[in-house]
Each structure stands twice: as C-alpha cells, then as structure tokens.
Amino acid sequence: MAKSHSVWTSIRFWRQSAAWVTGFAVVLLILLTFDTMRQIKMGGKRVPSPSVINNHIDYKYSKKRGHEVPVIGDKEPFFGKQWSDEEAAALLHKGKLTSQAKNCMNCHTLLGNGAYYAPDLTKAWLDPKWKQMMPMVGAKTKEEAIAKFLQHPEMYPTHERRMPNLKITPDEAKALVAFLKHMSAIDTNGFPRGFSKGVKEFEAGGTYAH
Amino acid sequence: MLTSIKNNNLQFESQKLGLMYFRVALILFGAQLLMGLIAAIQFMYPEFLYGLFDFSVARMVHINALVVWMLYAMIGAVYYMLPDETGIEAVGIGLGKLAFWVLTAAVTVVVLVYIFIQIGPGKESTIWFINEGREYIEAPRWADIGIVVVVLIFYYNVFFTFMKGKKTGVMTVMVANLLALAGLYLAGMFFTDNISMDQYWWWWVIHLWVEATWEVFVGTLAAYALIKIIDAKREIVEMWLWIEVLMLFGSGILGLGHHYFWIGTPEYWWEIGALFSALEPVPLVAMFVHVLYDWGKEQGAHGDRPAIKNGPAMAWIVTNAFGNFLGAGIWGFFHTLPQVNIYTHGTQFTAAHGHLAFFGAYATILIGMMYLGVQGAYGVERMKATFKSKMAIFLITFGVLGMTVALTIAGYEQVLVERAELGGGWDAFFTAQALPWMKQAMTWRTIMGVVTFIGFVYLVLDLLTIGKESQKNS
Amino acid sequence: MLFEPFTDVYPSFWGWLNQGPLTLTLFLHTVIVLPMFWLYFKEKKRLEQEK
Ligand code: HEM
Ligand code: HEM
Ligand SMILES: [Fe+2]
Numbered sequence: 001m002a003k004s005h006s007v008w009t010s011i012r013f014w015r016q017s018a019a020w021v022t023g024f025a026v027v028l029l030i031l032l033t034f035d036t037m038r039q040i041k042m043g044g045k046r047v048p049s050p051s052v053i054n055n056h057i058d059y060k061y062s063k064k065r066g067h068e069v070p071v072i073g074d075k076e077p078f079f080g081k082q083w084s085d086e087e088a089a090a091l092l093h094k095g096k097l098t099s100q101a102k103n104c105m106n107c108h109t110l111l112g113n114g115a116y117y118a119p120d121l122t123k124a125w126l127d128p129k130w131k132q133m134m135p136m137v138g139a140k141t142k143e144e145a146i147a148k149f150l151q152h153p154e155m156y157p158t159h160e161r162r163m164p165n166l167k168i169t170p171d172e173a174k175a176l177v178a179f180l181k182h183m184s185a186i187d188t189n190g191f192p193r194g195f196s197k198g199v200k201e202f203e204a205g206g207t208y209a210h
Numbered sequence: 211m212l213t214s215i216k217n218n219n220l221q222f223e224s225q226k227l228g229l230m231y232f233r234v235a236l237i238l239f240g241a242q243l244l245m246g247l248i249a250a251i252q253f254m255y256p257e258f259l260y261g262l263f264d265f266s267v268a269r270m271v272h273i274n275a276l277v278v279w280m281l282y283a284m285i286g287a288v289y290y291m292l293p294d295e296t297g298i299e300a301v302g303i304g305l306g307k308l309a310f311w312v313l314t315a316a317v318t319v320v321v322l323v324y325i326f327i328q329i330g331p332g333k334e335s336t337i338w339f340i341n342e343g344r345e346y347i348e349a350p351r352w353a354d355i356g357i358v359v360v361v362l363i364f365y366y367n368v369f370f371t372f373m374k375g376k377k378t379g380v381m382t383v384m385v386a387n388l389l390a391l392a393g394l395y396l397a398g399m400f401f402t403d404n405i406s407m408d409q410y411w412w413w414w415v416i417h418l419w420v421e422a423t424w425e426v427f428v429g430t431l432a433a434y435a436l437i438k439i440i441d442a443k444r445e446i447v448e449m450w451l452w453i454e455v456l457m458l459f460g461s462g463i464l465g466l467g468h469h470y471f472w473i474g475t476p477e478y479w480w481e482i483g484a485l486f487s488a489l490e491p492v493p494l495v496a497m498f499v500h501v502l503y504d505w506g507k508e509q510g511a512h513g514d515r516p517a518i519k520n521g522p523a524m525a526w527i528v529t530n531a532f533g534n535f536l537g538a539g540i541w542g543f544f545h546t547l548p549q550v551n552i553y554t555h556g557t558q559f560t561a562a563h564g565h566l567a568f569f570g571a572y573a574t575i576l577i578g579m580m581y582l583g584v585q586g587a588y589g590v591e592r593m594k595a596t597f598k599s600k601m602a603i604f605l606i607t608f609g610v611l612g613m614t615v616a617l618t619i620a621g622y623e624q625v626l627v628e629r630a631e632l633g634g635g636w637d638a639f640f641t642a643q644a645l646p647w648m649k650q651a652m653t654w655r656t657i658m659g660v661v662t663f664i665g666f667v668y669l670v671l672d673l674l675t676i677g678k679e680s681q682k683n684s
Numbered sequence: 685m686l687f688e689p690f691t692d693v694y695p696s697f698w699g700w701l702n703q704g705p706l707t708l709t710l711f712l713h714t715v716i717v718l719p720m721f722w723l724y725f726k727e728k729k730r731l732e733q734e735k
Contacts, residue, residue, distance in 0.1 A: 005731050005734075006731075007724055007727045007728050007731065009449060010449075010727055010731065011379070011445065011448060011452060012727060013723060013724065014449060014452035014453050014456060015379075015452045016723050016727075017452075017456050017723055018453075018455040018456035018459070020719055020720065021456050021459060021460040021716055021720075022455070022456075022459040022460070022463070024715070024716055025459060025460060025463035025464050025716070026463060029463055029464060029466065032482070033410075035476070035697070035698055036410065036470070036475050036476060036479075037407075037410075038696075039475070039476050039693070039694045039696070040406045040410065040474050040475055041404070041407075042403065042404045044694075045693045045694065046406070046474050046476075046693055046694075047404055047406050047407075047474050050403075064691050065691050065692075089403075093403050095332075096402075096403045096408075097332045097333065097334065097337070097401075098331075098332025100337060100341075100342060100343030100344065100401075101330050101332045101333065101337065101340070101341075101343060102329050102332070103266045103270060103329055103341060103343045103348070104266075104343070105343060105344065105345050106266035106269045106270045106343075106345065106348075107264075107265055107266045107269075109556035110405060111405060111406070111472060111473045111474070112472050112473070112555040113345065113409055113412075113473070113556060114345055114556070115265075115266070115269055115345070116556065116557060116558055116560070117252075117253070117265050117269070118639075119634075119635065119636045119639040119640075120556055120634060123635070127635050127636050128635070129635070129636045129637055154261070158640075159640045159643075159644075160256055160644075161256040161640070161643070162256065162260070164260060164261050164264045165261065166329060167329070167331075168332075169331070169332075172332045179405075183405055186406060186474045187474060187693060188472045188473065188474060189472055189475075189480075190472075191471070191472035191552055192629065192633065192634035193552050193553070193629070193633065193634075194633035194634075195633050195634055195635060196632075196633050196634065196635035196637075196638065197633035198631065198632030198633055198635070198637070198638050198641075199635070199637070201632070202637050460716065464712075476692055476693070476694065476696070476698070476699060477691070477692040477699070477702070478692070478696075478698045478699050478701075478708060481702055481708045481709050482708065482709060482712070485713070486709070
C-alpha cells in the first residue's frame with residue numbers, strides 16, 4: 001500500500017497527538033479549577049458568607065455586566081434577629097444538609113440543575129409570590145411563610161401539583177430558609193434572566209388589557 | 211442468557227463473570243424503566259402515589275438504576291473482552307467474583323433503602339446511610355466507599371491481566387481510560403455547605419464521565435466489537451480509536467465549561483464551555499462515519515458468506531453510532547451555547563437531550579455487548595436476528611425517540627413561555643406546565659415510555675432464547 | 685470592538701484573556717493545535733527515513 005507512508009494513517013502520529021491534547025486539556029482544566037476555586041469560595045464576592053442572611057437581598061440589572069446581579073442591601077432581621085457569623089454558618093450547614101437529606105434536587109432544580117417537576121429554587125427567596133403566601137399561611141414575615149410552607153406544603157396547595165410533606169422539623173425549615181436565602185445571593189451571571197418579570201401580568205389576571 | 215448460567219461454551223471464567231454482570235444489568239434496566247413510568251404518570255396525575263412514593267423517589271431510583279446498570283454492563287463488557295484481547299484468563303478471577311457478589315448485595319441494600327426509607331433527618335447520618343441527595347450519585351457514603359473497593363478489585367484484574375497478556379492498542383486505551391473513569395468518582399464523594407462548590411465537583415463526575423471517559427469507553431468497545439463481528443482490520447480500527455481519543459478528550463474535557471455558566475462560577479467559562487463543547491459533536495460524527503464505513507466495506511469483502519457474525523449486536527452498534535451522534539451531538543449542541551442555555555437550562559429540553567444521549571450513546575452499545583455475550587455462551591458461529599430481536603430494537607428505539615420528541619416540544623414551550631416570556635419563578639413555572647401543549651407532550655411521553663417498555667420485554671425474551679434458537683438452526 | 689472593558693467580578697489571567705470575543709478560546713485552541721504541526725513533521729521525516 002502506497003498510503004502507508006502518509007502521516008495521516010500513522011497510528012504513532014495519532015497516538016502522540018492524542019496524548020498531547022489530552023494532557024494539555026487536563027493541565028488547563030486544573031489551572032482553571034484553581035482560579036475558579038479562588039473565586040467561588042464562601043465569603044467572597046460570588047458566593048457570599050453565610051451571614052448574608054442578615055441582609056436584604058435584591059436582584060437587579062447591572063449595566064456594566066449586561067445582566068441581573070444580586071444586590072446585597074441593608075441589614076434586616078432574619079427570624080426576628082441578627083445572626084452571628086458562627087450561628088449563621090451553623091444554620092447554613094444544617095440547611096444544606098437538609099436539602100440533601102430530603103432530596104430537594106430530585107423534584108426541583110438548584111442553580112438550574114436537578115429535576116423539572118417543580119420550580120427552580122435558585123432565586124426562590126426572591127419570588128414575589130411569597131407576599132401572597134404570607135396571609136395564606138398566617139405569617140408576618142417572608143422567612144416565616146417559607147418555613148411554614150416547607151413544614152406543611154400539603155396544606156397550602158397553590159397548584160394541582162403539590163409538594164409532599166417531607167417531615168421537615170421547625171429547626172430544619174429555618175435552616176432551609178437560610179440555605180435558600182444564601183443561594184439567592186450567589187452571583188449566577190444573570191440566571192434566571194428577567195426573574196419573575198411576568199408577575200405584573202399575573203396580578204392583572206394574566207393580561208395587559210386593563 | 212439465563213439458561214446458560216451453568217454449562218456454557220465460554221472458555222474463560224472472565225467471560226462467564228462478564229455474563230453475570232450483564233444479567234444484573236438487564237434486571238436493573240427493567241427497574242429503571244418501571245420507575246420512569248411511575249414518574250411520568252405523576253407528571254400527568256400528581257396525586258398518583260402522592261405521599262407514599264413521591265416523584266423524587268421514583269426519579270432517584272430511575273436515574274440511579276440507569277447509572278448502575280450501565281456501570282454493570284460496562285464492567286461485564288470489559289471482563290468479556292479481556293481474554294479475547296489479552297489471550298489469557300483474568301489474573302484474579304476468584305476475587306473478581308467475590309467483588310461481584312459484594313457489589314450486588316450492596317446495590318440491593320441501597321435500592322431497598324431508597325424505596326422504603328426514602329429520606330432522613332437533616333443530619334450527617336442521612337448522608338452516610340440513606341441517601342446523599344445529589345442527582346445521579348445519591349448513593350450513601352458507605353456505599354461510595356464499598357464501590358471504590360470493588361472498583362479497585364476490578365481494576366486490579368484488568369490492569370494485571372493486561373500487563374501479563376498481549377498488549378493491543380484497544381486494551382491500552384481501555385486500561386488508561388478506566389483509570390480516569392474510576393478516579394473521577396472520588397470527585398463526588400465529599401460534602402460542602404457551598405452549593406456552587408458542590409455543583410462544580412458534581413459536574414466533574416457527571417460530565418467527565420458521560421462526555422469524556424464513557425465516550426472513549428464506547429469507542430474502545432466499538433473497536434473491539436467491529437473486529438469481532440465483521441472482522442474489521444485491527445490497524446485501521448486502532449488508528450480510528452486514537453483519532454477518537456484525541457477529539458473526544460480534546461473537546462470533552464474543557465467542554466465541561468458548559469455546566470459552569472450559571473452556578474456562581476466566573477464568566478470566562480461562557481467562552482470556554484461554549485467553544486470546546488461545540489466541538490464535541492465532531493468525534494461523534496467521526497465515529498458514525500467509521501462504523502458505517504467499516505460496515506459497508508466488510509459487507510462485500512467475503513463473497514457470498516454474510517459478513518456479519520452477530521446480526522442483533524451489529525444492529526445495536528449501528529444504532530449506537532447514529533444515536534450517539536443524534537442524542538449527544540445534535541441535541542447537545544442545541545443548548546450548549548450560553549446565549550441559548552440561559553433559557554434552556556434546567557427545562558424539559560435538558561431531559562430530552564438526557565434521554566436520547568444516554569440511550570443513543572450507551573444503552574445501545576451495551577445491549578449489543580449482551581448479544582455478543584449470548585453468542586459466546588452458546589458457541590454459535592453466526593447469530594441472526596430473530597423476530598423478537600427486531601421488535602426489541604424497533605420498539606425501544608422508536609419509544610425513546612418518541613419520548614425525546616415529546617420532551618423537546620415540552621422544552622420549547624417551557625423555554626419560550628416560562629423563561630423568555632414570564633422570566634421564570636413559581637407562577638411562571640406552573641403557567642407553562644398548565645398549557646395544553648405541555649400536557650399533551652407529557653401524555654405522549656408516557657405513551658412512548660410504554661412502547662419502550664414493551665420493546666424491553668421483547669429484548670429480555672430474545673436474550674433468553676436467541677442463543678438456543680441459533681444453536682438449533684445451525 | 686475586539687477588546688471590551690473587563691466586567692467580571694474578579695480580575696484574573698483567564699478573565700483578562702477573555703476580554704474580546706473569542707480571544708480566550710482562540711488562544712487556547714491555537715496553543716493546542718500548534719504542537720501538532722511539529723508532531724506531524726517529525727512523523728513525516730521518520731516515515732521518509734524508513735522508506
Ligand atoms: C453521550 C454523551 C452525553 C450524555 C449521556 C449526556 C447527558 C446529559 C444529561 C443527563 C444532562 C442533564 C444533567 C442534569 O440532570 O442536570 C446533560 C446536560 C447537558 N448536556 Fe449532555 N450529554 C452528552 C453529551 C453532550 C454533548 C456532546 C453536548 C454538547 C455538545 C452536551 C451538552 C449538554 C448541556 C449544555 C447540558 C446542560 C443542560 C442544562 O443547562 O440544563 N451533552 N447531558
Ligand atoms: C419507560 C421509559 C421512560 C420513562 C417513562 C422515563 C421517564 C423519566 C422521567 C419522568 C424523568 C424525570 C424528568 C424530570 O425531572 O422532569 C426522567 C429522567 C431521566 N431519564 Fe428517563 N424515562 C424512561 C426511560 C429512560 C431511558 C431508556 C433512559 C436512558 C437510557 C432514561 C434516562 C433518564 C435520564 C438521564 C434522566 C435525567 C434527565 C435530566 O435530569 O435531564 N430514561 N425519565
Ligand atoms: Fe456536559
């Protein structure tokens with residue numbers, strides 16, 4: 001075969017190229033991972049420290065970034081008090097553990113990853129619907145409303161598809177709310193885009209014609 | 211397959227062990243489909259098993275059974291090809307068999323706990339003993355450690371058999387790739403309070419499995435199978451294999467970035483994820499061309515004698531070439547650019563891609579390997595497809611394609627209405643879920659799921675009987 | 685505009701390479717492909733010598 005002298009059919013060439021490309025991609029991934037670890041460690045600008053639960057959180061369009069970013073505002077009480085750094089960290093720890101123990105991710109998405117049976121929880125803390133829910137569950141604050149809902153979701157159905165009772169204790173519910181609030185303060189590069197911009201439409205009964 | 215447990219024609223214990231893995235894989239595949247059907251029905255009738263066997267439980271078992279049956283079939287395939295490629299028996303076959311039973315016992319316990327205990331209190335003990343609550347790798351920590359031990363035994367067997375026997379290019383790739391595949395599991399074994407960090411490493415396992423190491427695994431299996439089924443020339447097959455490794459790892463490793471667009475990670479991942487993963491379909495096209503090319507060439511090369519030694523296995527491998535390209539390549543590319551992904555992220559569109567890709571890229575070729583195993587166990591020279599083989603491949607493929615179409619339509623609707631029009635959120639989600647188009651899609655998904663399941667029944671019947679039938683006919 | 689002002693949260697080497705459309709991946713792809721030319725010509729020379 002005349003062709004056997006072509007580099008394109010040389011196994012050795014392809015083997016060496018495969019080794020080079022794979023090795024280089026791995027090294028790059030490791031370098032990028034180091035840089036990303038630095039940027040997403042807790043307490044930084046992308047993933048805030050647990051004590052962010054003591055602050056008001058908003059999600060606003062940033063001209064500079066070209067998408068919405070979390071805005072961490074003034075102090076506000078969380079379950080009626082300010083939480084010390086240690087208390088907040090312990091609460092978040094429990095919340096994250098509970099989210100795994102109850103398997104939230106196999107119904108909901110968190111940061112967009114998970115299951116598609118129930119709403120994305122990335123910005124659930126900021127959902128305007130909680131204003132409506134507060135009188136329904138008999139709570140004075142948003143955090144209380146969420147905590148009550150999580151303990152007895154079967155009692156407050158708002159849609160045909162209900163969340164089941166996952167035997168969440170009051171303490172676990174509190175911790176989960178902290179987890180949700182913390183997650184809503186993570187800088188997700190603008191996901192979800194235009195969060196809940198359809199709310200005005202709902203309030204007008206699903207139409208702009210009024 | 212079952213009738214051949216005791217006396218079969220296989221020369222090597224390693225191949226017999228491979229068949230044991232195939233059997234468990236098939237059972238778990240059936241369990242996977244049943245759980246999928248439960249979850250699909252819950253989308254239509256949310257009160258179905260509500261509070262008893264909730265969607266989260268059905269889904270967890272659905273996707274865990276999926277991952278585990280595929281790993282079983284992969285281990286089975288390796289034990290099966292090992293003596294063929296190296297020319298010798300696996301070095302530690304007794305240990306290998308022990309590991310099989312330990313793993314199977316552990317899997318049984320894990321599944322029973324998933325089904326009957328389901329969830330636990332928000333404490334470390336739940337993560338150690340009930341479930342870890344992280345999609346695909348929910349297995350509790352004790353099982354993780356058990357899996358690591360079993361995989362070490364498996365790897366010991368593969369590595370030292372390779373070192374002792376003949377060293378083919380196919381096995382060289384296999385041994386190196388398996389090390390990476392097994393090592394990656396470790397990235398998913400720790401707990402952190404930081405959800406961004408959590409998902410960063412979670413994707414190392416999920417993505418670097420399905421879009422790098424598993425793909426290379428499939429390329430290796432296809433190389434072995436083509437040599438075995440149609441006498442493809444080894445030098446050509448091995449050359450293609452290296453090209454595939456080059457392209458798969460070259461695009462797939464940094465393609466990981468397409469999962470780092472929105473989880474708190476820096477913006478530079480937009481560009482890295484987009485452009486490397488956009489190249490991921492290229493090797494899939496190459497693999498497709500390669501399989502079809504070899505198939506066409508070998509067809510004419512043997513005069514009147516049919517070139518294909520195992521009809522159903524070859525049919526599944528051709529389906530693999532096509533399904534991999536379609537499910538992973540095309541459906542993956544659809545949503546891999548951040549400009550699109552910001553809307554499609556976490557919608558039914560992802561589920562459409564997930565189904566077609568896992569089926570097309572992995573289920574197909576692993577089923578093909580099971581047919582190869584049956585052929586070996588019955589010592590049949592040429593195994594032709596039966597009516598049941600044809601029904602199985604047609605119904606399963608048609609069913610999964612149908613589910614994918616339904617989910618794609620559901621995904622479009624969700625993307626446009628929930629995300630683009632209403633901006634996401636609680637009410638936006640349910641507005642989209644309540645639209646007739648979504649409901650129709652969910653109904654069609656269930657119907658097509660039933661079609662898939664009927665195809666699966668044919669598959670099981672065929673695997674159980676085809677060996678004997680071919681023996682009689684030859 | 686080929687080069688855009690830096691907008692990400694943290695300044696970093698990778699973010700800096702990312703300041704224009706495609707510059708980061710163009711750079712990385714180039715770095716990956718270039719050595720393959722060298723591998724190609726090395727192999728070509730070897731094959732010719734064998735002949
Ligand atoms: C055989 C190979 C593949 C398999 C088995 C596969 C499977 C999956 C699965 C199951 C998911 C959903 C993960 C979750 O539950 O969150 C997913 C997500 C994704 N896949 Fe693939 N995939 C493959 C190849 C590809 C390729 C080649 C591309 C791109 C060209 C791709 C692009 C994506 C993207 C962008 C997502 C994220 C979806 C989202 O944002 O929600 N995949 N893949
Ligand atoms: C009887 C047929 C099947 C039915 C009815 C079914 C149903 C389902 C349902 C309802 C979900 C949950 C989706 C959600 O969270 O909204 C799901 C997820 C999934 N299924 Fe299936 N399934 C079937 C067969 C399969 C097969 C054959 C495969 C692969 C070989 C597969 C792979 C997956 C994967 C990877 C996911 C996770 C997808 C994601 O997170 O994006 N399923 N399935
Ligand atoms: Fe991926």
